[in-house]
Amino acid sequence: MPMPDQSSPVPARNTPSASGVLYSEKLWPSPWIWIVVVGLSSAGLLMFGPISVATGIIAAIALLVIMTVMLVLSTPTISVTADTVRVGRASIDRRFVGSVEAFRKAEATAERGPRLNGLAYMCFRGWIDPVVKIEITDPADRTPYWLASSRRPEELVSALTARQS
16 A cells, blocks of 8 residues: 655645634524414414314414424525635635625615616525625626625624635
């Protein structure tokens, strides 16, 4: 079995400064969404209650579990490392990130509506008002920008615009 050449470079291990997470956010549903889920799940009791109270309770619990699992599994994550940006299911090298802007209130509504480019990657949630627009500069990618909801848009912009040494 051949021995490795001692003069060949050894691959560097991932160091915390190179692969550490600079920003991370999970876009969990707001409390009022959970109230709506509980209210909708009680519809099972109303629908099946006339047949049997036990059946209505089981239906309400089943609906609550199904809606909770669906909300939890569909909750996207935004993460920024020194090398990559991940928003929901999309991921891109940071070298392809151009300008980054945060929008709130009426400006955020305009970015999600009339100003929205149909080719943009969208990862926003109706229960989170602020959005961050991340320009994509990859010449091989037709996506002009990503538009993502964020409860902490200024922190996300700061993490994306920070220069790595």
